[in-house]
Amino acid sequence: MQEPQRSGPLLQVTGLKRYFGSGHETSKHATIKAVEDVTFQLRAGETLGLVGESGCGKSTTGRMIVGLEQPTTGAIAFRGQDLSGLSAKEWRAKRRELQIVFQNPQSALDPRLSVRRQIREPLDLHRIGAPSEREAAVTELMEAVSLPHELGNRFPHEISGGQAQRVVIARALTLKPSLIVCDEPVSALDVSVQAKVVALLEELQARLGVSYLFISHDLRVVKMLSHRVAVMYLGQIVEEGLTDELYDEPLHPYTKALLSAIPDIAMALRRHDSRRIVLQGDPPSPAAPPAGCHFHTRCPFARERCRHEMPALRAIAGEGITHKARCHFAEELKVAS
Amino acid sequence: MAPILSVEGLSVGFLTDLGFRETVHEVSFSVERGKTLCIVGESGSGKSVVCQAILGILARNGRRTGGRVLFEGRDLCTFSEREMETIRGKGIGMVFQDPLGSLNPIHTVGRQLRETLILHTDLDERGRQRRAVELLRMVGIPEPERRLASYAHQFSGGMAQRVLIAMALACNPKLLIADEPTTALDVTIQAQILDLLNRLKTEIGMGILFITHDLGVVAEMADDVVVMRHGRQVEVGSIQDIFVRPQMAYTQELLASMPHLNRKAPIYRENA
Ligand SMILES: Nc1ncnc2c1ncn2[C@@H]1O[C@H](COP(=O)(O)OP(=O)(O)OP(=O)(O)O)[C@@H](O)[C@H]1O
Ligand SMILES: Nc1ncnc2c1ncn2[C@@H]1O[C@H](COP(=O)(O)OP(=O)(O)OP(=O)(O)O)[C@@H](O)[C@H]1O
Ligand code: SF4
Ligand SMILES: [Mg+2]
Ligand SMILES: [Mg+2]
Numbered sequence: 001m002q003e004p005q006r007s008g009p010l011l012q013v014t015g016l017k018r019y020f021g022s023g024h025e026t027s028k029h030a031t032i033k034a035v036e037d038v039t040f041q042l043r044a045g046e047t048l049g050l051v052g053e054s055g056c057g058k059s060t061t062g063r064m065i066v067g068l069e070q071p072t073t074g075a076i077a078f079r080g081q082d083l084s085g086l087s088a089k090e091w092r093a094k095r096r097e098l099q100i101v102f103q104n105p106q107s108a109l110d111p112r113l114s115v116r117r118q119i120r121e122p123l124d125l126h127r128i129g130a131p132s133e134r135e136a137a138v139t140e141l142m143e144a145v146s147l148p149h150e151l152g153n154r155f156p157h158e159i160s161g162g163q164a165q166r167v168v169i170a171r172a173l174t175l176k177p178s179l180i181v182c183d184e185p186v187s188a189l190d191v192s193v194q195a196k197v198v199a200l201l202e203e204l205q206a207r208l209g210v211s212y213l214f215i216s217h218d219l220r221v222v223k224m225l226s227h228r229v230a231v232m233y234l235g236q237i238v239e240e241g242l243t244d245e246l247y248d249e250p251l252h253p254y255t256k257a258l259l260s261a262i263p264d265i266a267m268a269l270r271r272h273d274s275r276r277i278v279l280q281g282d283p284p285s286p287a288a289p290p291a292g293c294h295f296h297t298r299c300p301f302a303r304e305r306c307r308h309e310m311p312a313l314r315a316i317a318g319e320g321i322t323h324k325a326r327c328h329f330a331e332e333l334k335v336a337s
Numbered sequence: 338m339a340p341i342l343s344v345e346g347l348s349v350g351f352l353t354d355l356g357f358r359e360t361v362h363e364v365s366f367s368v369e370r371g372k373t374l375c376i377v378g379e380s381g382s383g384k385s386v387v388c389q390a391i392l393g394i395l396a397r398n399g400r401r402t403g404g405r406v407l408f409e410g411r412d413l414c415t416f417s418e419r420e421m422e423t424i425r426g427k428g429i430g431m432v433f434q435d436p437l438g439s440l441n442p443i444h445t446v447g448r449q450l451r452e453t454l455i456l457h458t459d460l461d462e463r464g465r466q467r468r469a470v471e472l473l474r475m476v477g478i479p480e481p482e483r484r485l486a487s488y489a490h491q492f493s494g495g496m497a498q499r500v501l502i503a504m505a506l507a508c509n510p511k512l513l514i515a516d517e518p519t520t521a522l523d524v525t526i527q528a529q530i531l532d533l534l535n536r537l538k539t540e541i542g543m544g545i546l547f548i549t550h551d552l553g554v555v556a557e558m559a560d561d562v563v564v565m566r567h568g569r570q571v572e573v574g575s576i577q578d579i580f581v582r583p584q585m586a587y588t589q590e591l592l593a594s595m596p597h598l599n600r601k602a603p604i605y606r607e608n609a
Contacts, residue, residue, distance in 0.1 A: 020491070046605050053523050054495025055479075103494040103521065106435035148381070153354045157396065161434040161517065162380025162550075184494065187520040188434070190380045190550045191594040198596075202603075217495075217523050218551075220596040227605035243602030261524040262598065263553025265580060279525055285479035 008080055009041035010211050011065065011179060016074035018060050032287045034060045036235035038074070039313075044178070045209040049226030049243065051219060051258070053283065056232040058215045059103055062181040065213065066100045067091045078179070096126060099172040103183040103215075105164040109156040115142075115167055116152040122174045141170040146196050162188040169197060176208060183215045198225060219262050223247055228322075231255045234294040235286055237313055241323035251316055251325035251334060253299045293328070301333055339410035341512045341544040342391070343367035347404035349383070349390050359402055361386050361568045366561075368512060371538050373545040375555045377591065378565030384548045385434055388514050391546075392431060393421050409511070426457040430505030432515040434548075436497040440489035446473075446500050447485030450507065457508045472503040475533060477526055494521035502530060506537065513537075514546045519554065531558060552595050556580060564588050 018035040035057040042048050050058050063069040065076055067083060076083045078098065086094065102108035109118055116138050123134045142149065145166040151159055159167070165188040172180055182201075186194045198221060204210045216222050222229060222243075229246050231239040231254065239252040250256045257277040281298040284290050290297045296306040305328055313326040318334070327333070344366055350359035361383040368374045376384050389395045391406050393413060406413045408424065416424065425431065433439040441449055450469040454460055460468060473481035476499035489497055498521045505513060513534070519527045531554065537543045547558055555562060555576070562579040564572040564587065572585045583589045 043605065043607070047603070051523070054499075054521065054526050055493040059493060104435060104437045107437040150355060158351070158353065158398070160381045160385060166380075184521060188380065188517065188550070190378060191552065191591055191596070193380050194550070195594050195596075217521065217527070219524065220598055223598060223602050224596050224600060225603070227603055242604075247598070247602070257525055258523065261528045263524065263527075263551065263557050265553055265556045265592075265595070276528065278528070282474070283477055283479050283526070285483075287480060287483070 010044045010046075010079060011042040011213075012075075012077040013041070013061075013065065014039050014075045014077075016061065016064060016076065017072045018057070018064060018069060019072045032285075033235050033289060034286055035064070035071075036289075038232075038235075038237055040230055040237065040240070042179070042211050042213060044211055045205055046228070047205065047212040047214050047226045049222035049229040050213060050215045050232065051217065051222055051229060052232030052238075053234070053254075053258075054217075055283070055286070057235045057286070058232055059183050061232075062100060062183050062213060062215055065179075066098045066181055067094070068100070095122075096175045097178045098181075099175065099177040099179070100181040101168050101172045101183060101185040103187075105168045105188065106156060106161060108168055109164055111156050114153050114155055115147070115159065118156070118167055119170045119174060122171060126175065128175070137174065138170075141173060144173075144200055145170045146193050162190065162193065165189060166193075166197070173204070177210065179211045179213070181213045181215070184217065185214075186221055187216070187218065194221070201225065219259065231258065234284060234289050236294060236326065238295065238326040239324065240313065242320070245320065245323050249319075249334070251319065251323065251330045252295075252327050253301055253333065254295050255325075293326075295327075301329060303329070338370070339407070340367040340369045341409060342546065343407045344387070344391065345405045345407070347387065347390055347406065348402045349386050349395065350400055350402045351396070352398040352400075359568070361390070363404065364563075364565070364570050365404075366563050366570070366573060368544040368546050369560075370511075370544055371542040372560040373534075373538060373547055373558050374561045374563065375559035376546070376548045376563045376565060377550065377552065377555055378563075378571075379567065379587075380550070382565040383568045384565055385516055388431070388516055388546070388548070391514065392425055392429065394425075423457070426453060427508045428511055430508070430510035430513045432498075432501045432505045432513070432518040434516040436494065436501050436521065437489060439501060440497060442489055445486050445488055446492070450485070450500075450504055453504055453507045468507070472507055473500070475506070476500070476503045477529055478503075495523070495526065498522060499526075499530070509537075509541055510543065512544045512546065516548045517550070518547075519549070519551070527554070534558070552592065564591070 016038040020032040038061055064071050119138045120134050147166050186197055214225055226243045229243050230237045233254045239255045250259055257279050260275055260277045279298045284297055292308045293306040293311050296302040311326045311328045313324050315321050315324050316330045347364045349361040350357055364387055390401050451465050454465040470481045478484050502518055559576045561575055563570050566587050572588050
């Protein structure tokens with residue numbers, strides 16, 4: 001951790017966009033608007049949970065932050081420095097500070113490297129420590145993520161999904177980065193191993209001030225780890241706030257639907273859940289997002305205005321300034337519910 | 338009537354740098370028509386290996402060391418490789434744990450779906466195209482016609498996972514084996530997929546073998562539950578037994594480790 005620019009956030013993302021051209025056969029309306037105008041910041045030692053519909057642009061956002069994907073427009077500043085202008089060589093040096101835990105662990109691992117080599121590789125690439133120190137570091141990391149010692153010489157196709165996920169996490173931790181984009185980092189772990197990994201992430205944050213962009217569909221884990229949460233829908237952030245205020249009083253109709261759908265153990269005894277808000281209609285395509293509010297095709301409260309005027313992400317009257325939502329009628333809906 | 342699937346005393350081992358080791362020991366369970374059996378348990382306990390052994394697709398260094406697998410009462414070991422291929426496409430649909438790794442990177446998703454349909458149905462070309470679109474729509478992929486022309490890497494993690502589910506369901510299988518099929522789905526789309534599976538379960542009597550770490554999903558899906566640890570099955574029971582009267586310490590530990598929603602979130606403190 002160098003040049004600890006204490007003023008200002010560690011990471012500032014502003015007006016981030018990522019469009020994909022489809023490039024083949026059907027090129028009628030070619031662009032997929034994967035990320036549209038995403039803005040947020042992350043402070044040292046902070047965790048921002050990023051949640052939202054499958055396909056809404058979370059991984060694309062994370063990949064842009066670690067330089068694996070070029071933004072179409074927008075700025076990513078890390079310790080005040082704009083990352084978009086970095087050359088490949090400068091990126092290699094930055095890699096030490098910015099790491100990602102990939103969503104698909106089994107595909108993210110190099111099939112030719114054994115588990116130990118895989119975890120050690122970043123240390124080799126950056127020439128950190130003597131070989132014996134590197135080996136010791138690998139052993140320590142494997143223990144920290146509860147990977148059995150005897151897996152060391154196995155190859156990625158010879159380990160289980162959750163074991164691969166722990167290898168990916170260990171590899172991201174080797175360089176002691178300041179910021180880790182965690183893309184579904186615990187989705188393949190049983191709750192007991194998951195609790196250990198979550199505790200490890202918390203401990204690293206408390207001790208070294210690591211920041212996490214924590215992308216996950218597991219809203220329980222997100223609540224446990226995140227200081228703040230941002231909810232995405234179709235490329236945009238639709239709600240943002242301190243974790244407890246967002247979970248206790250969701251303001252955006254999409255967030256309400258999302259939180260109401262968390263599977264509940266009590267369901268084992270009672271098969272019908274009336275609290276669940278079922279979204280009607282098909283998820284819209286990011287190639288042709290609905291005009292006005294992107295959510296209006298499925299929003300139970302949509303009105304005429306929603307069909308042509310896009311709401312801004314804004315603080316809502318009667319809520320703290322930290323709690324923002326992208327809905328014309330958030331104040332009214334709050335009273336109604 | 339015989340259950341769709343019954344696994345009797347299944348054991349599996351692998352040859353590794355430490356020699357041949359048995360990793361799955363005498364696992365037994367059965368899946369009835371129109372019922373869902375969930376396997377939960379420790380990561381690395383052998384859940385995926387059990388599925389691979391059922392389908393006869395163990396890695397080359399792996400071998401079944403004991404037990405039998407009966408599909409509709411017939412021992413799958415006695416089947417030829419040809420017959421197994423038909424069973425795998427038509428009789429048993431399979432959703433693997435690693436969605437990206439199980440889609441072919443060099444063919445479009447549409448082509449892969451149509452190939453499954455060519456092999457296992459007698460639909461004509463137009464019928465196949467229609468079915469492919471219908472399948473993607475069923476799993477909630479927006480603009481399915483257009484998305485058929487996309488490649489796996491152009492899908493998000495959860496979209497790739499849903500494509501696999503669509504492929505597994507393409508031929509209305511009698512048994513669906515789904516290994517962590519909703520880990521990349523948000524809870525609203527997950528609820529829709531679970532509804533879809535439950536509908537197929539009642540409508541066409543599909544049996545489901547469902548592996549998941551999400552105990553909330555187990556609560557919503559399972560008729561019966563198998564709990565695994567260290568390659569053994571530590572507890573088997575109905576959903577009520579497992580959630581209300583768990584007998585084994587490990588099952589109790591799992592239930593107790595589940596994060597609670599009523600816990601307070603951490604609060605950020607600026608430290609100098
Ligand atoms: N290389 C690419 N080419 C074309 N489209 C892409 C590409 N990568 C992503 N997309 C599209 O961008 C959108 C956002 O994808 P992204 O992977 O960011 O979603 P996500 O929020 O991570 O979803 P999930 O929760 O399912 O992982 C999707 O519609 C996806 O199909
Ligand atoms: N080809 C192989 N060679 C050697 N060992 C293997 C091989 N495939 C799996 N294993 C080992 O067998 C054990 C069971 O693996 P399996 O993939 O079934 O676990 P799992 O219960 O599915 O775990 P997860 O929940 O993490 O996916 C693991 O310890 C794994 O490392
Ligand atoms: S702006 Fe309108 S459509 Fe959008 S979330 Fe609010 S009420 Fe619903
Ligand atoms: Mg993703
Ligand atoms: Mg597995």
